[in-house]
Ligand SMILES: [Fe+2]
C-alpha cells in the first residue's frame with residue numbers, strides 16, 4: 001500500500017466513515033520460508049518477511065563482523081555449498097528479481113538453473129507466486145520457498161545511517177543490531193565476560209555516533225516485535241534509554257554503563273521456559289510467580305561477571321520494584337534512580353509494542369497510561385523527566401490541531417512536551433495537502449494539539465508514513 005492510499009484511509013478514519021476491523025493486511029513483497037529438508041528447517045523455521053531491498057542471502061555466522069553479514073545469514077560447514085554472497089533479492093521498477101552475483105554452485109529455482117557458473121542466467125524476474133529455491137545447486141539441502149506477493153507496498157524512504165565504517169539504511173542497521181543482540185545473549189550463558197565485551201562494543205558504537213540515535217529510536221518505535229521477544233525488547237529499551245539520557249539528565253555521567261544496564265535488564269528472562277515468554281494467552285498466577293524470578297536470577301548472573309559495574313545488576317534486580325512498595329522481588333520502596341528510569345522505559349516500550357498475547361497501544365496512550373494508571377508507582381520527578389524526554393505526544397502520534405488540520409508528530413521538544421513539531425497531511429476540510437508542511441508548535445503559540453487521534457488498529461499504518 002502506498003502513502004497516498006494510507007493517507008486516504010486515515011482521512012476516512014478522521015471523517016469517521018471507515019470500518020475499522022481488519023481493513024487491510026500487510027502486503028509483504030517477499031516471504032521466505034524453510035522447506036522440508038532438515039538443515040533448511042533448523043535454519044529458518046519461521047517465515048521471514050522482506051520489506052527492504054536489496055536483500056542478501058549467503059553463508060555467514062561470524063560474530064565479529066556482524067555488519068558485513070548477509071541479511072539472511074546461513075551457517076554452514078564444509079564442503080560449503082553456499083557462497084558468502086549467494087543470492088540477492090532486488091526490487092526494481094518491473095518487480096522482484098533474484099540475482100546470483102557469482103556464487104560457486106548457483107541455485108535451482110523451480111527446476112531452472114540460476115547462476116552463470118552453473119550455466120544459467122545471472123538473474124531472473126519473479127512474478128507474483130511461490131517459488132522453490134534450492135541454494136547451492138541440485139544436491140544442496142538448502143531449500144526455501146520464496147513467495148512473492150503483490151507489490152502494493154512501496155519501499156519506504158529511509159534514512160541512511162553510519163555505523164563504524166558502514167553506511168546503511170536504518171532498517172538494516174536495526175536488523176543487524178537485533179541479530180547481534182541475539183548472539184550477545186546466547187554468548188552470555190557460555191562466557192559472560194565476552195558477552196559483556198560484545199555488548200559494550202555494540203552500544204559504544206551507537207554512542208560514538210550521536211547522529212544515528214534519533215533514526216534508531218524512530219525505527220525501534222515501530223510496534224513490530226521480532227521472533228525473539230526478549231532480544232527485541234532489550235535492544236529497544238537500550239536505544240530508548242540512550243535517547244532519553246541524551247535529552248534529560250538521568251544516566252549520571254556514565255552513559256555506556258546506563259545503556260548496558262538497560263540492555264541486560266531482562267537477561268534473567270532467558271532462564272524461563274520459552275513457552276511462557278511466547279504464550280499467546282494470559283499467563284497463569286503460577287507462571288507469573290515464575291516470571292517474577294527473572295529479576296533476581298538476572299542480577300545473580302550479572303554479578304558473577306568479573307569487573308561488572310555495580311549499576312548493571314542493580315537495574316536487573318530493581319526494574320520491577322516500585323516506589324509505592326508494590327513491586328517485586330522485594331517490595332522495596334527505595335529504588336535507585338537509574339533503575340526507576342529504565343523501569344519506566346521498560347514499561348513504555350512494552351506497552352507500545354506487540355507481545356504474543358496482545359497488540360500495542362499508541363505512543364500517546366502509552367505515555368498517558370504511564371501518567372494516569374500508574375500514578376504513585378513511579379516518583380513524580382522521574383515521571384516529569386520521562387515526559388520531557390519522550391513528550392506527551394511522542395513521535396508518530398497522529399494529532400488534530402485547533403486549526404482543524406491533521407498531521408503526525410515528527411519531532412519533540414524536551415522543554416515543551418505539549419508542543420512538538422507536526423507534519424500536516426490534511427487541511428481543515430480534510431483535503432490532502434499537495435506539499436508537505438511542518439509546524440513547530442513552539443514557534444506558533446496560537447496553534448495547539450486539540451486531540452490525539454492515533455488509533456491502535458491504525459498504529460501500524462501510521463508508522464509507515
Ligand atoms: Fe523485566
Ligand SMILES: [Fe+2]
Pocket residue numbers: 233265266346
Ligand atoms: Fe523488560
